[in-house]
Amino acid sequence: MSAVIALRAPLDEDLTAFVQSLRSLGVAHRVAEQGNEQVLWVPDEQVAAQVRELYARAPQGDPGLQPAHTSAQRARPGFLAQAKHSPLTLLVLALTLLVALLTWGGDNYDAGRWLSFVDFHIDGQYIYFGSFAQVIDSGQWWRLLTPMLLHFGLLHLAMNSLWYWELGRRIEARQGALMLLLLTLWFGLAANVAQYVYGGPALFGGLSGVLYGLLGHCWLFQWLAPNAAYRLPRGVLVSMLIWLLICMTGVFELLQFGAIANAAHVGGLIAGCLTGLLGGLLARRLQRR
Structure with missing residues (x-):
């Protein structure tokens, strides 16, 4: 039957x-x-x-x-049940944790310099950065992506990891592991390039730009083609956008809490809104057939 x-x-x-x-x-x-x-x-x-x-x-x-x-x-469902269906999300987090251990939370500059957007060396109290042209000439193309794996401190790592777990597994469940991988690489590239173009040679890193990309993707995709996986609590979206605006004011630099890669956040968000727009329009078109 x-x-x-x-x-x-x-x-x-x-x-x-x-x-x-x-x-x-x-x-x-x-x-x-x-x-x-x-x-x-x-x-x-x-x-x-x-x-x-x-x-x-x-x-x-x-x-x-x-x-x-x-x-x-x-x-x-419990963590193990969620993890079973989110292998790519876990793999990215495991790789991020490994890099954090190898670089000792960003304090091991000898290891971190191989993952930064451009190479650098430290001489006494000064840090000297190479140029993007040197990255191209030496064929070190991985530097376009690897800054997203660098984190500076336990809190930086923990917050970004929690948000990647929350947003990444939603996309992996809805659109598959391959799509999550492609989106992660695209958002990482967009965020890193935006930060370098805006801020010039500097030591920056973290998954934050990728996270804003994932947020923008879920936001516009859900708006155009509603689905349970991408339905985020309104407070999450509002709080992350407000946090972005607060960071852009420069208040944390003024209070000497450290520089924040605002251009990376904005670059990731724009890239995510673009993929969310395209993906949502495509999904809505398929739904109407």
Whole structure:
């Protein structure tokens, strides 16, 4: 007996609680995107009728069928379950951690100079930077990307890693590991080049530019083609944009907290908005077919 469609729902409707109810009841089912809808399949028409009845009575799930823990615990799988479906996200974070250990949080300049945008050497209290022309002449093209792996201090590493985990696995789940890899490289390139063009030779690094790229990508993609994976809490988007504006005021340099690569953030955000615009338009076009 072939599977039948039990119900259809808009893409922006969260079926998590309802699907949890079906799992609690032991109902075999499958949810897939079809056009501009979510489609829930079940084994036969008899089960489909029961599912429709349950959905009409409790579209957010029947609380009486739920386990005795909170809805947040039900809806969110554990770390190991998330990690299993996010290998590329974990690989990038592992590589970032490895670089942090090799460079000792940015304090090991002998190791860090091989990953900076341009080479440099330290003589006494002074640091001397090479030129981008030397990067080209020596064929050290990896320098266009590797600054995104450099971090300066534990807090810098921790904050960027947490945000990459949150945003990266969303894209990996929605568009696949290859797309996340391509986007990460593109955002890293855009951020690093923007910072060098704006600020000139300097020691900068971190995943921040990539993170703003991921944010811009999810933001515009979700706006054009709504989907559960890219639906970020409004406060996340607003707070990150406000943080960007605060950093651009130069207040942290004035308070001697260190320089911030604002151009990298802006470059990554613009690159992310561009891919989100293109990807969202394409996804919306496919949904309408």
